[in-house]
Each structure stands twice: as C-alpha cells, then as structure tokens.
Amino acid sequence: MNLIMIEFTGQQFKEVKEKGEILYKSFGEVSCPYLKGKVSFSAQGLEHLKFKRRERARPERDQYMRFKLLYLAPEILKLSHTLQGILETKKFERVRTNSRTEAVLRAVTYYEFIAVMKRNRVRIIVKRIESGQMYFWSIVPFWGMNEETMARILHDGAPEED
Numbered sequence: 001m002n003l004i005m006i007e008f009t010g011q012q013f014k015e016v017k018e019k020g021e022i023l024y025k026s027f028g029e030v031s032c033p034y035l036k037g038k039v040s041f042s043a044q045g046l047e048h049l050k051f052k053r054r055e056r057a058r059p060e061r062d063q064y065m066r067f068k069l070l071y072l073a074p075e076i077l078k079l080s081h082t083l084q085g086i087l088e089t090k091k092f093e094r095v096r097t098n099s100r101t102e103a104v105l106r107a108v109t110y111y112e113f114i115a116v117m118k119r120n121r122v123r124i125i126v127k128r129i130e131s132g133q134m135y136f137w138s139i140v141p142f143w144g145m146n147e148e149t150m151a152r153i154l155h156d157g158a159p160e161e162d
Helices: 010-027 043-050 060-069 072-079
Strands: 029-032 037-040 051-053 085-097 100-117 120-129 134-141
Touching: 010 043, 010 060, 029 072, 043 051, 043 060, 043 134, 060 134, 072 100, 072 120, 072 134
Parallel strands: 037 134
Antiparallel strands: 029 037, 085 100, 100 120, 120 134
C-alpha cells in the first residue's frame, strides 16, 4: 500500500479548523451551472466536515485535509458543467416540527463533482432533500489507492458519511 501520511501538530490542526470554519461561513451560496441553481453552504455541510455522522467525530487527519482544501469547493461548483455521479435514495432525515425533532423518511439525492484544481484532486458532494434547497455536503480529498485491490483508501464511497 502506497500512502503519503500528512503530519501536523495539535496547534496546526486547531488553526486550520478555525480558519476553515470562518471561510466556510463566508461562502453563503454559489451558482452551479450543471445544477442550474444555487448551492448553499449551510450549517449541515459544516457539521458534516467535522462529523461522520451524528455524535461521531471524524479523525483529526480527515478534518485537517478537508478544511485545508475547503477553499476549492465554491470554485469547483461555479465551474462544473458536468456531473460525475448521482445517488438517489431514501433516508431518515431529522425534521423539526412543533418544537420537537423526529426522523422522517425522505427522498435524498447526492450529486458528485470531481475536479483537479491547483494540483489537488477532490470530490465535492451536494445534497438535496426531496425538492428542497441544494446544499454543500462534503469535500472528499483523493487520498490514494490500495495497489493490491485498487480500492480507494480512507473513504467508503457512501456519500452520507464521506
């Protein structure tokens, strides 16, 4: 297996994460030519950069690379005229109704854009619940391949967790 390990200190992680959060909050929304609409950078996307799923934080190495490359996400979405993948599924989504939160089965679509920009290959995932607003869901750095199985290393290809 051929994989480059990225080294950073706790202080470097903290700085990259803080800068990344400030940058993320400055994005607002961008127009995506392929989706013919606006993609917002909502709180759900920011939360997903830090957590794989509810109450399960991503490893620091994973968060570090996502926040380091985050600046590429709006630019890639603005330039995307082609889609590399789409997944339509049904998933339980948390919905707040009458001052309580419950899980409701909803149609969910994930759109996948892959780009090489500034010598970085990344995958951007946009999420849409039913016919609602599209929002940034994730940026997935291309980490490498297992040379024996030719499988991607680190990510499972499950857009809900990637």
